[in-house]
Amino acid sequence: MDNDRQPESEMDLARHASFLAAAATLPPAARLCINRCNLPAWILGSLAFQRHPVPLAIDGVHDFHSDLCRRLDPIADHGARAQCFADYMTVRFCLEDLEEAGLTPGRRKKSRANANYLRLVRGWSFDSDGREGAVLKYWAETRFGLLARHHGRPLHGRGSEDYLWFQGEAVRGIYGTNAVESQLDLLYTYCQYELARQHPGTTxxxxxxxxxxxxxxxxxxxxxxxxxxxxxxxxxxxxxxxxxxxxxxxxxxxxxxxxxxxxxxxxxxxxxxxxxxxxxxxxxxxxxxxxxx
Structure with missing residues (x-):
């Protein structure tokens, strides 16, 4: 019996070693030591994750917005779900009444009124190396722990002048907005919800x-x-x-x-x-x- 089990044990060890080798592929200089996700960056950014993915969840989103899923679940039509999501975002983040969200009236109001998740993703489609793109890449850094490698130019590590310039662009894009990073958290979460409904069982x-x-x-x-x-x-x-x-x-x-x-x-x-x-x-x-x- 023991002799019969030995090849299986050796095969399991080989598979485990192969997984660990693939998981170690993300260079340390390309990641942060902490993130806001259920997996650390060195795993979710690895070749092993590409080969054997599992669901990712941003910390706190499901707990704070569990009512959104309850609203979406009974809706069969994709377009109707999208409208439900958009309405939820508008109400939750006061997108049509920024003074209610705490924005001080004044000349900055008009310029910041459109600084929301839709403006950011539209800006990305127009120019992923623009300020909106910097905000999205910075969001990906904080949520998944994967450092931006390029933004209009190569970014040579966190201490480089290029990287500090990139951070400045991102911060200027975030400043004065109404929880725009939390809006992006919900956009990602809704995207995953939709993909699961439209492509069940697909990894x-x-x-x-x-x-x-x-x-x-x-x-x-x-x-x-x-x-x-x-x-x-x-x-x-x-x-x-x-x-x-x-x-x-x-x-x-x-x-x-x-x-x-x-x-x-x-x-x-x-x-x-x-x-x-x-x-x-x-x-x-x-x-x-x-x-x-």
Whole structure:
């Protein structure tokens, strides 16, 4: 009996060792030691997570907004759920009555009135290296513990001038807003809720990204099957439309993206976000295919 069990034990140890090796792939310089998520950055940003994902949850969101799910559950139509979510955000964060939320009347009121989750994701679609993009990348840092690697230029670590400039852009985008980071927490949580309803039992989505050269990304190594190990920025734009990705570069990067790492996608809020096929994805280490177009 013992001899029969030994191969299984050795196989289990080999699998465990393989998992630990994949989990150790996220470089220490690309992560924070703490985050606001149910998994630490070194796990959720690893190759092991891409291969074996589990649901991610931002601290406190379900507890504070459990009534939202109760409202959404009986609604069968996707568009009606999106409207319910938008109405909930408007009321919860006083988006149409910022003075009720504590904003002091004055000349800044008009400029800050649109500084909400919709303005940020629309700004990302227009220019992911703009101020709205800086806010979203900073949000991803604080929630998932994955440091931004690029924002208009490479960011060379937390002490570099480039990184301090990036932080300044993010802080200026957040200043004076009405809990915009909490709004983004809810947007991510609603996105995960919708993906679970529309794609039950699915753990990954096949997504594409057009790039100009392989050097556009931080390549960590190669897999035996020829795929690349790359360290992606903490937030990245992908598309579900391969032909659309072809328009943005000479190479096609294709990844199996864990459903848990989709922050939002344009069809999530029909009529509220432009475009149809963009997915914004939380980064980390990914095994990807890169093909010449």
């Amino acid at each position: 990954h989505l096949t997504l594409h990204r057009g790039i100009n050269s392989i050097g556009d990304h931080e390549v960590l190594g190669r897999e035996p099957d020829g795929s690349y190990l790359v360290l992606l920025n903490n937030l990245n734009s992908f598309t579900s439309d391969r032909e659309r990705a072809d328009e943005f570069g000479d190479y096609l990067l294709t990844a199996q993206v864990p459903r848990a790492k989709v922050f939002f996608y344009n069809r999530l809020l029909p009529g509220m976000l432009k475009g149809e096929d963009e997915f914004v994805v939380v980064g980390g280490v990914y095994g990807v295919r890169i093909a010449t177009l």
